[in-house]
Amino acid sequence: MSQLACVLYLSIENKPFSETSLDLLVSSAQTTNKSHGITGFLYYKQRHFFQYIEGTPDKINDLLDNLKKDTRHKILEFVQDNTLNDRRFPNWDMGDLKTNQLMQIKFEDLIIENLLWKKTYKNTNLPINDANLWKLVDKLAFFRNKGHFS
Numbered sequence: 001m002s003q004l005a006c007v008l009y010l011s012i013e014n015k016p017f018s019e020t021s022l023d024l025l026v027s028s029a030q031t032t033n034k035s036h037g038i039t040g041f042l043y044y045k046q047r048h049f050f051q052y053i054e055g056t057p058d059k060i061n062d063l064l065d066n067l068k069k070d071t072r073h074k075i076l077e078f079v080q081d082n083t084l085n086d087r088r089f090p091n092w093d094m095g096d097l098k099t100n101q102l103m104q105i106k107f108e109d110l111i112i113e114n115l116l117w118k119k120t121y122k123n124t125n126l127p128i129n130d131a132n133l134w135k136l137v138d139k140l141a142f143f144r145n146k147g148h149f150s
């Protein structure tokens with residue numbers, strides 16, 4: 001299995017997204033991601049986007065460049081791991097967590113809190129360990145995949 005890369009980020013919209021523009025964003029992301037072998041999910045809540053993407057490093061870096069340049073939102077914090085062995089969301093071209101409300105588990109909120117915490121303490125000497133963040137993403141993947149396919 002060749003090495004994969006993944007990125008998790010939190011961003012804030014620059015102008016309000018309507019339900020329609022969100023749906024368009026998700027469906028176009030699904031089409032593009034499918035052709036680039038990118039899987040993951042997108043979560044939208046209270047003006048914030050929280051997205052996880054995984055794929056080959058070249059495709060992930062290209063998408064990350066696009067996302068950074070996209071004026072519809074501003075990335076507040078992101079973490080990248082280039083040592084991923086197995087996909088966490090192998091069957092999701094771009095899951096839209098907003099519409100999958102079967103699971104009541106609020107891992108998304110925990111992860112958002114972690115990213116905000118990282119952003120706040122970035123310029124201090126406090127040790128910041130991304131391992132906990134990735135553990136939360138693993139848990140989210142476990143419950144989301146189970147909730148989605150069982």
Ligand SMILES: Cc1cc2nc3c(=O)[nH]c(=O)nc-3n(C[C@H](O)[C@H](O)[C@H](O)COP(=O)(O)O)c2cc1C
Nearest residue numbers: 028029032033042049051063066067070072073094
């Ligand atoms: C919150 C957010 C999430 C996005 N997610 C994706 C995605 O998963 N895949 C994708 O191809 N584009 C996504 N986009 C769009 C990209 O930023 C960019 O517009 C797209 O890659 C097309 O770029 P290009 O037309 O310059 O090739 C997203 C945009 C926003 C604002």
